[in-house]
Amino acid sequence: DAGVIQSPRHEVTEMGQEVTLRCKPISGHDYLFWYRQTMMQGLELLVYFNNKAVMDDSGMPKDRFSAKMPNASFSTLKIQPSEPRDSAVYFCASSFVAEGFQETQYFGPGTRLLVL
């Protein structure tokens, strides 16, 4: 398996622009997570899905962030408008539940976002 795939790997944009991050989970995984990593805040969970439905988005700023999972093999995290404080590494991770226990999360390589 190719693992979790994220694109782009690097993104540089100007403040106010729309940014879309993409993620393809591992085939067969029914959980998908979006994290943000910064030096100041560490690794924060923004949102996670189960079978394409949002389960918890309490960590996601609702005014400018939106996450979607239109099908089992694709998810997007959109920031509109972007701000310099959104500069971070964004990770996507996926996992599946086996007999009531969630298997380990598998992380993608991350997208490094820089908002100027």
Next chain:
Amino acid sequence: AQTVTQSQPEMSVQEAETVTLSCTYDTSESDYYLFWYKQPPSRQMILVIRQEAYKQQNATENRFSVNFQKAAKSFSLKISDSQLGDAAMYFCAYRRGSSGTYKYIFGTGTRLKVLA
């Protein structure tokens, strides 16, 4: 609310020696899981070891082992025979065991340097 604390921002160890990374957590739950993840310079998050709270036996994976003290809410990682490839950021993480929620909480990380 649950919290995870890693009080050592940085640690150093001589190659072939043993090092222990500390992690404490706070929760009122009795059923939960604890994890150690490694993040090398490539930024990929890699699972090192996992511990179920209901298991008294400490988890072990090759050179990696944990010292799980449930009453003290402590979950330290021991790396034996340290290798240069072990140099990375190490994150401790917590997840509730209750069904229906798979929200992970990560510590701020410990940077491990391995000296040749």
